[in-house]
Amino acid sequence: MIVKSTVVILHRYAYSDSSWVVKALSAHYGVLSFLVKGGKQARYSFKNALSPLAMSEVVFNKSSKSDLHFVKEATLLEWFPxxxxxxxxxxxxxxxxxxxxxxxxxxxxxxxxxxxxxxxxxxxxxxxxxxxxxxxxxxxxxxxxxxxxxxxxxxxxxxxxxxxxxxxxxxxxxxxxxxxxxxxxxxxxxxxxxxxxxxxxxxxxxxxxxxxxxxxxxxxxxxxxxxxxxxxxxxxxxxxxxxx
Ligand SMILES: [Zn+2]
The missing domain is CATH 1.20.1440.120 (Recombination protein O, C-terminal domain)
Structure with a gap:
Protein backbone atom coordinates (compact mmCIF):
# COMPACT_ATOMS: atom_id res chain seq x y z
CA MET A 1 0.00 0.00 0.00
CA ILE A 2 1.45 3.39 -1.00
CA VAL A 3 0.99 5.95 1.75
CA LYS A 4 1.86 9.63 2.16
CA SER A 5 2.51 11.10 5.60
CA THR A 6 4.15 14.08 7.26
CA VAL A 7 6.85 12.93 9.64
CA VAL A 8 9.58 14.20 11.93
CA ILE A 9 12.81 12.25 11.53
CA LEU A 10 13.87 10.97 14.96
CA HIS A 11 16.96 8.93 14.26
CA ARG A 12 19.05 7.50 11.45
CA TYR A 13 21.62 4.74 11.52
CA ALA A 14 23.68 2.82 9.00
CA TYR A 15 22.20 -0.45 7.88
CA SER A 16 24.88 -1.48 5.41
CA ASP A 17 27.65 0.21 3.41
CA SER A 18 25.09 2.13 1.40
CA SER A 19 21.78 2.09 3.32
CA TRP A 20 20.19 3.79 6.29
CA VAL A 21 17.44 2.81 8.63
CA VAL A 22 15.49 5.95 9.42
CA LYS A 23 13.08 6.19 12.36
CA ALA A 24 10.36 8.80 12.09
CA LEU A 25 7.29 9.98 13.97
CA SER A 26 4.13 10.19 11.91
CA ALA A 27 0.91 11.66 13.26
CA HIS A 28 -1.19 8.85 11.83
CA TYR A 29 1.13 5.86 11.65
CA GLY A 30 3.05 6.23 14.92
CA VAL A 31 6.79 5.57 14.97
CA LEU A 32 7.84 4.23 11.57
CA SER A 33 11.05 2.56 10.40
CA PHE A 34 12.19 3.12 6.84
CA LEU A 35 14.83 1.21 4.97
CA VAL A 36 16.54 3.74 2.76
CA LYS A 37 18.54 1.84 0.17
CA GLY A 38 21.39 3.84 -1.28
CA GLY A 39 20.70 6.62 1.23
CA LYS A 40 24.38 7.01 2.12
CA GLN A 41 25.39 7.71 -1.46
CA ALA A 42 26.14 11.35 -2.29
CA ARG A 43 23.70 11.40 -5.20
CA TYR A 44 20.77 10.06 -3.16
CA SER A 45 17.91 12.49 -3.84
CA PHE A 46 16.08 12.54 -0.54
CA LYS A 47 19.05 12.86 1.80
CA ASN A 48 18.07 16.19 3.38
CA ALA A 49 14.45 15.17 3.84
CA LEU A 50 15.57 12.10 5.80
CA SER A 51 18.11 13.83 8.05
CA PRO A 52 17.53 13.79 11.81
CA LEU A 53 15.01 16.34 13.10
CA ALA A 54 13.80 17.38 9.66
CA MET A 55 10.06 17.57 9.12
CA SER A 56 9.24 16.00 5.78
CA GLU A 57 6.52 14.54 3.68
CA VAL A 58 7.29 10.92 2.91
CA VAL A 59 5.66 8.66 0.35
CA PHE A 60 6.34 5.06 1.26
CA ASN A 61 5.33 1.56 0.55
CA LYS A 62 3.67 0.49 3.80
CA SER A 63 4.46 -3.14 4.26
CA SER A 64 1.90 -5.29 6.05
CA LYS A 65 4.44 -8.08 6.58
CA SER A 66 7.42 -6.15 7.89
CA ASP A 67 8.05 -3.21 10.18
CA LEU A 68 10.53 -1.82 7.68
CA HIS A 69 8.96 0.28 4.94
CA PHE A 70 10.49 1.49 1.68
CA VAL A 71 10.66 5.22 0.96
CA LYS A 72 9.59 6.13 -2.57
CA GLU A 73 9.76 9.91 -2.23
CA ALA A 74 10.60 12.39 0.49
CA THR A 75 10.17 16.16 0.46
CA LEU A 76 11.72 18.40 3.07
CA LEU A 77 9.06 20.67 4.62
CA GLU A 78 11.01 22.28 7.47
CA TRP A 79 14.65 21.96 8.41
CA PHE A 80 14.44 24.17 11.56
CA PRO A 81 17.69 25.92 10.49
ZN1 LIG B 1 -2.24 19.07 51.36
Missing part, protein backbone atom coordinates in the same frame (compact mmCIF):
# COMPACT_ATOMS: atom_id res chain seq x y z
CA UNK A 82 18.05 28.13 13.59
CA UNK A 83 17.57 25.15 15.87
CA UNK A 84 20.00 22.99 13.87
CA UNK A 85 22.72 25.64 14.21
CA UNK A 86 22.22 26.25 17.94
CA UNK A 87 24.07 23.58 19.95
CA UNK A 88 21.85 23.72 23.02
CA UNK A 89 18.57 23.90 21.08
CA UNK A 90 19.69 20.96 18.96
CA UNK A 91 20.65 18.95 22.05
CA UNK A 92 17.21 19.61 23.60
CA UNK A 93 15.55 18.50 20.37
CA UNK A 94 17.68 15.34 20.38
CA UNK A 95 16.49 14.54 23.91
CA UNK A 96 12.86 14.87 22.75
CA UNK A 97 13.44 12.70 19.68
CA UNK A 98 15.13 9.99 21.77
CA UNK A 99 12.34 10.03 24.37
CA UNK A 100 9.69 9.67 21.65
CA UNK A 101 11.66 6.84 20.13
CA UNK A 102 12.16 4.97 23.37
CA UNK A 103 8.95 5.78 25.26
CA UNK A 104 6.19 6.34 22.71
CA UNK A 105 3.37 3.81 22.88
CA UNK A 106 3.28 1.37 19.98
CA UNK A 107 -0.22 2.30 18.82
CA UNK A 108 -0.67 4.11 15.55
CA UNK A 109 -2.38 7.36 16.31
CA UNK A 110 0.27 9.65 17.75
CA UNK A 111 -1.09 12.94 16.42
CA UNK A 112 -0.87 14.72 19.77
CA UNK A 113 2.72 13.55 20.26
CA UNK A 114 3.46 14.77 16.72
CA UNK A 115 1.90 18.19 17.38
CA UNK A 116 3.76 18.65 20.67
CA UNK A 117 7.08 17.74 19.07
CA UNK A 118 6.59 20.06 16.09
CA UNK A 119 5.47 22.83 18.44
CA UNK A 120 8.63 22.43 20.56
CA UNK A 121 10.95 22.29 17.52
CA UNK A 122 9.27 25.41 16.13
CA UNK A 123 9.86 27.22 19.44
CA UNK A 124 13.52 26.15 19.46
CA UNK A 125 13.81 27.49 15.92
CA UNK A 126 12.74 30.98 16.99
CA UNK A 127 15.45 32.56 19.13
CA UNK A 128 15.41 33.80 21.76
CA UNK A 129 13.38 30.76 22.72
CA UNK A 130 12.13 30.16 26.24
CA UNK A 131 14.74 28.18 28.23
CA UNK A 132 11.94 25.94 29.52
CA UNK A 133 10.96 24.45 26.14
CA UNK A 134 12.13 20.99 27.20
CA UNK A 135 10.55 21.35 30.67
CA UNK A 136 7.20 22.26 29.09
CA UNK A 137 7.44 19.45 26.58
CA UNK A 138 8.21 16.89 29.31
CA UNK A 139 5.34 18.21 31.43
CA UNK A 140 2.94 17.91 28.47
CA UNK A 141 4.20 14.48 27.46
CA UNK A 142 3.65 13.18 30.98
CA UNK A 143 0.06 14.49 30.88
CA UNK A 144 -0.52 13.08 27.42
CA UNK A 145 0.64 9.62 28.44
CA UNK A 146 -1.57 9.66 31.52
CA UNK A 147 0.94 10.67 34.19
CA UNK A 148 -0.12 14.24 34.96
CA UNK A 149 2.24 15.98 37.34
CA UNK A 150 0.41 17.78 40.17
CA UNK A 151 2.12 21.19 40.37
CA UNK A 152 -0.90 23.35 41.25
CA UNK A 153 -2.57 21.17 43.90
CA UNK A 154 -1.51 19.03 46.83
CA UNK A 155 -1.65 15.29 46.07
CA UNK A 156 -2.71 14.50 49.67
CA UNK A 157 -5.53 16.96 50.46
CA UNK A 158 -6.30 18.14 46.92
CA UNK A 159 -6.07 21.77 48.03
CA UNK A 160 -4.72 24.39 45.69
CA UNK A 161 -1.20 25.46 46.58
CA UNK A 162 -0.89 29.04 47.80
CA UNK A 163 2.89 28.95 48.26
CA UNK A 164 5.84 26.80 47.26
CA UNK A 165 5.11 23.10 47.89
CA UNK A 166 6.64 21.61 51.04
CA UNK A 167 7.84 18.58 49.10
CA UNK A 168 7.52 16.72 45.83
CA UNK A 169 6.75 13.00 45.75
CA UNK A 170 7.70 11.68 42.37
CA UNK A 171 6.16 8.25 42.86
CA UNK A 172 2.89 9.62 44.28
CA UNK A 173 2.16 12.17 41.58
CA UNK A 174 3.59 15.55 42.55
CA UNK A 175 3.49 18.36 45.09
CA UNK A 176 2.54 18.19 48.76
CA UNK A 177 1.39 21.24 50.75
CA UNK A 178 2.84 22.38 54.06
CA UNK A 179 -0.14 21.06 56.08
CA UNK A 180 0.15 17.58 54.65
CA UNK A 181 3.90 17.30 54.94
CA UNK A 182 4.78 15.37 58.08
CA UNK A 183 8.52 15.80 57.93
CA UNK A 184 10.53 18.93 58.55
CA UNK A 185 13.14 18.82 55.84
CA UNK A 186 11.90 18.12 52.31
CA UNK A 187 13.40 15.25 50.39
CA UNK A 188 13.25 17.31 47.21
CA UNK A 189 15.82 20.04 46.54
CA UNK A 190 14.44 23.34 47.99
CA UNK A 191 15.48 25.18 44.80
CA UNK A 192 13.43 22.72 42.79
CA UNK A 193 10.42 23.27 45.09
CA UNK A 194 10.75 27.03 44.65
CA UNK A 195 10.96 26.57 40.87
CA UNK A 196 7.84 24.37 40.90
CA UNK A 197 6.00 27.25 42.48
CA UNK A 198 7.37 29.65 39.86
CA UNK A 199 6.50 27.21 37.11
CA UNK A 200 2.98 26.99 38.43
CA UNK A 201 2.69 30.76 38.18
CA UNK A 202 4.28 30.98 34.74
CA UNK A 203 7.34 32.70 36.14
CA UNK A 204 10.88 31.98 34.93
CA UNK A 205 12.57 28.89 36.39
CA UNK A 206 16.05 29.25 37.82
CA UNK A 207 17.32 25.67 37.78
CA UNK A 208 16.10 24.38 34.43
CA UNK A 209 18.21 21.16 34.44
CA UNK A 210 16.83 20.16 37.88
CA UNK A 211 13.27 20.40 36.63
CA UNK A 212 14.06 18.64 33.35
CA UNK A 213 15.63 15.81 35.30
CA UNK A 214 12.69 15.56 37.71
CA UNK A 215 10.08 15.56 34.94
CA UNK A 216 12.04 12.95 32.99
CA UNK A 217 12.40 10.76 36.11
CA UNK A 218 8.67 11.20 36.63
CA UNK A 219 8.07 9.79 33.15
CA UNK A 220 10.43 6.88 33.82
CA UNK A 221 8.83 6.14 37.17
CA UNK A 222 5.23 6.25 35.99
CA UNK A 223 5.73 4.50 32.65
CA UNK A 224 7.60 1.73 34.46
CA UNK A 225 10.26 1.81 31.76
CA UNK A 226 13.69 2.78 32.99
CA UNK A 227 15.10 3.31 29.53
CA UNK A 228 18.13 5.53 29.46
CA UNK A 229 18.20 8.64 27.29
CA UNK A 230 21.78 9.16 26.17
CA UNK A 231 21.12 12.62 24.73
CA UNK A 232 20.53 13.93 28.28
CA UNK A 233 24.24 13.49 28.99
CA UNK A 234 25.06 15.25 25.71
CA UNK A 235 22.75 18.14 26.65
CA UNK A 236 24.59 18.45 29.97
CA UNK A 237 27.95 18.56 28.21
CA UNK A 238 26.73 21.08 25.65
CA UNK A 239 25.56 23.39 28.44
CA UNK A 240 28.94 23.10 30.10
CA UNK A 241 30.64 24.07 26.84
CA UNK A 242 28.20 26.94 26.21
CA UNK A 243 28.59 28.38 29.70
CA UNK A 244 32.40 28.67 29.43
Missing amino acids: QMQSDLEALAMAQVMAEIVLRYAPSYLDLDKEFDLLVQALTQLNEPPYSPSVLVDWLFNMNSLWGYSIATACCIKCGGELTEAPADFFLDQGGCVCKNCCNHFSPKANPLFLKDLWHYNQNKPIEKIPLMEKAFFMYLQNHSGAEREIHSLQWLKEVRKICSV
Whole structure:
Protein backbone atom coordinates (compact mmCIF):
# COMPACT_ATOMS: atom_id res chain seq x y z
CA MET A 1 0.00 0.00 0.00
CA ILE A 2 1.45 3.39 -1.00
CA VAL A 3 0.99 5.95 1.75
CA LYS A 4 1.86 9.63 2.16
CA SER A 5 2.51 11.10 5.60
CA THR A 6 4.15 14.08 7.26
CA VAL A 7 6.85 12.93 9.64
CA VAL A 8 9.58 14.20 11.93
CA ILE A 9 12.81 12.25 11.53
CA LEU A 10 13.87 10.97 14.96
CA HIS A 11 16.96 8.93 14.26
CA ARG A 12 19.05 7.50 11.45
CA TYR A 13 21.62 4.74 11.52
CA ALA A 14 23.68 2.82 9.00
CA TYR A 15 22.20 -0.45 7.88
CA SER A 16 24.88 -1.48 5.41
CA ASP A 17 27.65 0.21 3.41
CA SER A 18 25.09 2.13 1.40
CA SER A 19 21.78 2.09 3.32
CA TRP A 20 20.19 3.79 6.29
CA VAL A 21 17.44 2.81 8.63
CA VAL A 22 15.49 5.95 9.42
CA LYS A 23 13.08 6.19 12.36
CA ALA A 24 10.36 8.80 12.09
CA LEU A 25 7.29 9.98 13.97
CA SER A 26 4.13 10.19 11.91
CA ALA A 27 0.91 11.66 13.26
CA HIS A 28 -1.19 8.85 11.83
CA TYR A 29 1.13 5.86 11.65
CA GLY A 30 3.05 6.23 14.92
CA VAL A 31 6.79 5.57 14.97
CA LEU A 32 7.84 4.23 11.57
CA SER A 33 11.05 2.56 10.40
CA PHE A 34 12.19 3.12 6.84
CA LEU A 35 14.83 1.21 4.97
CA VAL A 36 16.54 3.74 2.76
CA LYS A 37 18.54 1.84 0.17
CA GLY A 38 21.39 3.84 -1.28
CA GLY A 39 20.70 6.62 1.23
CA LYS A 40 24.38 7.01 2.12
CA GLN A 41 25.39 7.71 -1.46
CA ALA A 42 26.14 11.35 -2.29
CA ARG A 43 23.70 11.40 -5.20
CA TYR A 44 20.77 10.06 -3.16
CA SER A 45 17.91 12.49 -3.84
CA PHE A 46 16.08 12.54 -0.54
CA LYS A 47 19.05 12.86 1.80
CA ASN A 48 18.07 16.19 3.38
CA ALA A 49 14.45 15.17 3.84
CA LEU A 50 15.57 12.10 5.80
CA SER A 51 18.11 13.83 8.05
CA PRO A 52 17.53 13.79 11.81
CA LEU A 53 15.01 16.34 13.10
CA ALA A 54 13.80 17.38 9.66
CA MET A 55 10.06 17.57 9.12
CA SER A 56 9.24 16.00 5.78
CA GLU A 57 6.52 14.54 3.68
CA VAL A 58 7.29 10.92 2.91
CA VAL A 59 5.66 8.66 0.35
CA PHE A 60 6.34 5.06 1.26
CA ASN A 61 5.33 1.56 0.55
CA LYS A 62 3.67 0.49 3.80
CA SER A 63 4.46 -3.14 4.26
CA SER A 64 1.90 -5.29 6.05
CA LYS A 65 4.44 -8.08 6.58
CA SER A 66 7.42 -6.15 7.89
CA ASP A 67 8.05 -3.21 10.18
CA LEU A 68 10.53 -1.82 7.68
CA HIS A 69 8.96 0.28 4.94
CA PHE A 70 10.49 1.49 1.68
CA VAL A 71 10.66 5.22 0.96
CA LYS A 72 9.59 6.13 -2.57
CA GLU A 73 9.76 9.91 -2.23
CA ALA A 74 10.60 12.39 0.49
CA THR A 75 10.17 16.16 0.46
CA LEU A 76 11.72 18.40 3.07
CA LEU A 77 9.06 20.67 4.62
CA GLU A 78 11.01 22.28 7.47
CA TRP A 79 14.65 21.96 8.41
CA PHE A 80 14.44 24.17 11.56
CA PRO A 81 17.69 25.92 10.49
CA GLN A 82 18.05 28.13 13.59
CA MET A 83 17.57 25.15 15.87
CA GLN A 84 20.00 22.99 13.87
CA SER A 85 22.72 25.64 14.21
CA ASP A 86 22.22 26.25 17.94
CA LEU A 87 24.07 23.58 19.95
CA GLU A 88 21.85 23.72 23.02
CA ALA A 89 18.57 23.90 21.08
CA LEU A 90 19.69 20.96 18.96
CA ALA A 91 20.65 18.95 22.05
CA MET A 92 17.21 19.61 23.60
CA ALA A 93 15.55 18.50 20.37
CA GLN A 94 17.68 15.34 20.38
CA VAL A 95 16.49 14.54 23.91
CA MET A 96 12.86 14.87 22.75
CA ALA A 97 13.44 12.70 19.68
CA GLU A 98 15.13 9.99 21.77
CA ILE A 99 12.34 10.03 24.37
CA VAL A 100 9.69 9.67 21.65
CA LEU A 101 11.66 6.84 20.13
CA ARG A 102 12.16 4.97 23.37
CA TYR A 103 8.95 5.78 25.26
CA ALA A 104 6.19 6.34 22.71
CA PRO A 105 3.37 3.81 22.88
CA SER A 106 3.28 1.37 19.98
CA TYR A 107 -0.22 2.30 18.82
CA LEU A 108 -0.67 4.11 15.55
CA ASP A 109 -2.38 7.36 16.31
CA LEU A 110 0.27 9.65 17.75
CA ASP A 111 -1.09 12.94 16.42
CA LYS A 112 -0.87 14.72 19.77
CA GLU A 113 2.72 13.55 20.26
CA PHE A 114 3.46 14.77 16.72
CA ASP A 115 1.90 18.19 17.38
CA LEU A 116 3.76 18.65 20.67
CA LEU A 117 7.08 17.74 19.07
CA VAL A 118 6.59 20.06 16.09
CA GLN A 119 5.47 22.83 18.44
CA ALA A 120 8.63 22.43 20.56
CA LEU A 121 10.95 22.29 17.52
CA THR A 122 9.27 25.41 16.13
CA GLN A 123 9.86 27.22 19.44
CA LEU A 124 13.52 26.15 19.46
CA ASN A 125 13.81 27.49 15.92
CA GLU A 126 12.74 30.98 16.99
CA PRO A 127 15.45 32.56 19.13
CA PRO A 128 15.41 33.80 21.76
CA TYR A 129 13.38 30.76 22.72
CA SER A 130 12.13 30.16 26.24
CA PRO A 131 14.74 28.18 28.23
CA SER A 132 11.94 25.94 29.52
CA VAL A 133 10.96 24.45 26.14
CA LEU A 134 12.13 20.99 27.20
CA VAL A 135 10.55 21.35 30.67
CA ASP A 136 7.20 22.26 29.09
CA TRP A 137 7.44 19.45 26.58
CA LEU A 138 8.21 16.89 29.31
CA PHE A 139 5.34 18.21 31.43
CA ASN A 140 2.94 17.91 28.47
CA MET A 141 4.20 14.48 27.46
CA ASN A 142 3.65 13.18 30.98
CA SER A 143 0.06 14.49 30.88
CA LEU A 144 -0.52 13.08 27.42
CA TRP A 145 0.64 9.62 28.44
CA GLY A 146 -1.57 9.66 31.52
CA TYR A 147 0.94 10.67 34.19
CA SER A 148 -0.12 14.24 34.96
CA ILE A 149 2.24 15.98 37.34
CA ALA A 150 0.41 17.78 40.17
CA THR A 151 2.12 21.19 40.37
CA ALA A 152 -0.90 23.35 41.25
CA CYS A 153 -2.57 21.17 43.90
CA CYS A 154 -1.51 19.03 46.83
CA ILE A 155 -1.65 15.29 46.07
CA LYS A 156 -2.71 14.50 49.67
CA CYS A 157 -5.53 16.96 50.46
CA GLY A 158 -6.30 18.14 46.92
CA GLY A 159 -6.07 21.77 48.03
CA GLU A 160 -4.72 24.39 45.69
CA LEU A 161 -1.20 25.46 46.58
CA THR A 162 -0.89 29.04 47.80
CA GLU A 163 2.89 28.95 48.26
CA ALA A 164 5.84 26.80 47.26
CA PRO A 165 5.11 23.10 47.89
CA ALA A 166 6.64 21.61 51.04
CA ASP A 167 7.84 18.58 49.10
CA PHE A 168 7.52 16.72 45.83
CA PHE A 169 6.75 13.00 45.75
CA LEU A 170 7.70 11.68 42.37
CA ASP A 171 6.16 8.25 42.86
CA GLN A 172 2.89 9.62 44.28
CA GLY A 173 2.16 12.17 41.58
CA GLY A 174 3.59 15.55 42.55
CA CYS A 175 3.49 18.36 45.09
CA VAL A 176 2.54 18.19 48.76
CA CYS A 177 1.39 21.24 50.75
CA LYS A 178 2.84 22.38 54.06
CA ASN A 179 -0.14 21.06 56.08
CA CYS A 180 0.15 17.58 54.65
CA CYS A 181 3.90 17.30 54.94
CA ASN A 182 4.78 15.37 58.08
CA HIS A 183 8.52 15.80 57.93
CA PHE A 184 10.53 18.93 58.55
CA SER A 185 13.14 18.82 55.84
CA PRO A 186 11.90 18.12 52.31
CA LYS A 187 13.40 15.25 50.39
CA ALA A 188 13.25 17.31 47.21
CA ASN A 189 15.82 20.04 46.54
CA PRO A 190 14.44 23.34 47.99
CA LEU A 191 15.48 25.18 44.80
CA PHE A 192 13.43 22.72 42.79
CA LEU A 193 10.42 23.27 45.09
CA LYS A 194 10.75 27.03 44.65
CA ASP A 195 10.96 26.57 40.87
CA LEU A 196 7.84 24.37 40.90
CA TRP A 197 6.00 27.25 42.48
CA HIS A 198 7.37 29.65 39.86
CA TYR A 199 6.50 27.21 37.11
CA ASN A 200 2.98 26.99 38.43
CA GLN A 201 2.69 30.76 38.18
CA ASN A 202 4.28 30.98 34.74
CA LYS A 203 7.34 32.70 36.14
CA PRO A 204 10.88 31.98 34.93
CA ILE A 205 12.57 28.89 36.39
CA GLU A 206 16.05 29.25 37.82
CA LYS A 207 17.32 25.67 37.78
CA ILE A 208 16.10 24.38 34.43
CA PRO A 209 18.21 21.16 34.44
CA LEU A 210 16.83 20.16 37.88
CA MET A 211 13.27 20.40 36.63
CA GLU A 212 14.06 18.64 33.35
CA LYS A 213 15.63 15.81 35.30
CA ALA A 214 12.69 15.56 37.71
CA PHE A 215 10.08 15.56 34.94
CA PHE A 216 12.04 12.95 32.99
CA MET A 217 12.40 10.76 36.11
CA TYR A 218 8.67 11.20 36.63
CA LEU A 219 8.07 9.79 33.15
CA GLN A 220 10.43 6.88 33.82
CA ASN A 221 8.83 6.14 37.17
CA HIS A 222 5.23 6.25 35.99
CA SER A 223 5.73 4.50 32.65
CA GLY A 224 7.60 1.73 34.46
CA ALA A 225 10.26 1.81 31.76
CA GLU A 226 13.69 2.78 32.99
CA ARG A 227 15.10 3.31 29.53
CA GLU A 228 18.13 5.53 29.46
CA ILE A 229 18.20 8.64 27.29
CA HIS A 230 21.78 9.16 26.17
CA SER A 231 21.12 12.62 24.73
CA LEU A 232 20.53 13.93 28.28
CA GLN A 233 24.24 13.49 28.99
CA TRP A 234 25.06 15.25 25.71
CA LEU A 235 22.75 18.14 26.65
CA LYS A 236 24.59 18.45 29.97
CA GLU A 237 27.95 18.56 28.21
CA VAL A 238 26.73 21.08 25.65
CA ARG A 239 25.56 23.39 28.44
CA LYS A 240 28.94 23.10 30.10
CA ILE A 241 30.64 24.07 26.84
CA CYS A 242 28.20 26.94 26.21
CA SER A 243 28.59 28.38 29.70
CA VAL A 244 32.40 28.67 29.43
ZN1 LIG B 1 -2.24 19.07 51.36
